[in-house]
Amino acid sequence: MDIKTDRYKEIYDKLIWDGFCVIKNILQEDMLSRLRLITSELLSQQTEQERAAHRSSGSMISVYSHSIFSELVVYPQVLQALDTLGFIRPKWSSGYVISKPPKSPPLFWHQDWWGWNDPCSYTPLPQQLFLMYYLVDTSPDNGCLRIIKGSHLKRHKLHDILPAAHAAELQQVKDIEHPAFRIYPDEIDVPVNAGDLVIGDSRLLHASHSNQTEEDRTVITLWYHPYYDLLPSAMRAHIGRLRQSNMWTDEDWERISELTPVYNGETEPIKWNRSPGPDLI
Numbered sequence: 039m040d041i042k043t044d045r046y047k048e049i050y051d052k053l054i055w056d057g058f059c060v061i062k063n064i065l066q067e068d069m070l071s072r073l074r075l076i077t078s079e080l081l082s083q084q085t086e087q088e089r090a091a092h093r094s095s096g097s098m099i100s101v102y103s104h105s106i107f108s109e110l111v112v113y114p115q116v117l118q119a120l121d122t123l124g125f126i127r128p129k130w131s132s133g134y135v136i137s138k139p140p141k142s143p144p145l146f147w148h149q150d151w152w153g154w155n156d157p158c159s160y161t162p163l164p165q166q167l168f169l170m171y172y173l174v175d176t177s178p179d180n181g182c183l184r185i186i187k188g189s190h191l192k193r194h195k196l197h198d199i200l201p202a203a204h205a206a207e208l209q210q211v212k213d214i215e216h217p218a219f220r221i222y223p224d225e226i227d228v229p230v231n232a233g234d235l236v237i238g239d240s241r242l243l244h245a246s247h248s249n250q251t252e253e254d255r256t257v258i259t260l261w262y263h264p265y266y267d268l269l270p271s272a273m274r275a276h277i278g279r280l281r282q283s284n285m286w287t288d289e290d291w292e293r294i295s296e297l298t299p300v301y302n303g304e305t306e307p308i309k310w311n312r313s314p315g316p317d318l319i
């Protein structure tokens with residue numbers, strides 16, 4: 039893991055200003071093998087209908103579906119990396135297993151932030167981070183990540199094109215000619231090795247290439263809130279609402295208890311809004 043070296047300032051700056059960074063070789067081989075095994079079991083239980091609903095992204099299986107993901111949430115090397123980057127009291131809220139099957143279409147351009155109604159969403163520090171663990175080496179051939187640098191802080195023409203209301207049509211790939219599936223001149227590929235960690239600001243515009251190979255391309259995305267205690271109460275109220283999972287044991291909940299976002303105030307949760315307003319310039 040290269041975060042231990044003096045490169046952490048460079049990595050921090052990249053995350054804040056470009057909107058993403060890569061920390062190499064963070065998952066050890068035994069964890070990678072266990073994650074591969076369990077995600078392929080979960081994938082084999084998916085119905086045809088579930089697959090069709092998510093043709094563009096690939097599977098969207100909640101990480102509350104298996105205990106192993108609670109281990110990943112508190113994986114020591116990851117907590118150490120977050121700490122080194124200055125995120126000393128991060129909280130964790132959710133995540134998905136996203137697997138692109140063989141010969142599947144690209145993932146459409148999108149950003150994942152839902153708190154655009156609050157002014158803090160228009161400032162440099164991240165409200166929410168994605169931590170992505172790819173379980174295989176990725177490249178443009180098998181559906182690696184693509185991003186538009188700086189688009190978490192600066193408006194891009196895609197912000198005007200992306201229809202919050204038609205996400206289901208994009209997911210089902212009703213029209214592959216839609217601009218949300220296009221290649222843009224300022225996009226960059228983020229190919230990684232299995233076990234690397236991609237950290238990104240949830241406001242960043244991102245997509246993935248199609249998977250043209252015969253193998254699954256699986257990523258596990260986990261959502262953290264690096265400055266949870268500093269967020270406005272309406273945001274904390276939204277993030278801190280109760281979660282449930284029949285698959286997680288008391289031991290699993292206990293394991294992540296330090297990272298559980300708790301909100302005990304009276305403020306109403308902020309209204310969900312996935313579209314940035316004109317303040318994003």
Ligand SMILES: O=C(O)CCC(=O)C(=O)O
Pocket residue numbers: 095136145150168181182183244245246257259
């Ligand atoms: O499948 C990928 O490479 C990216 C997944 C993604 O966009 C997400 O987790 O928000």
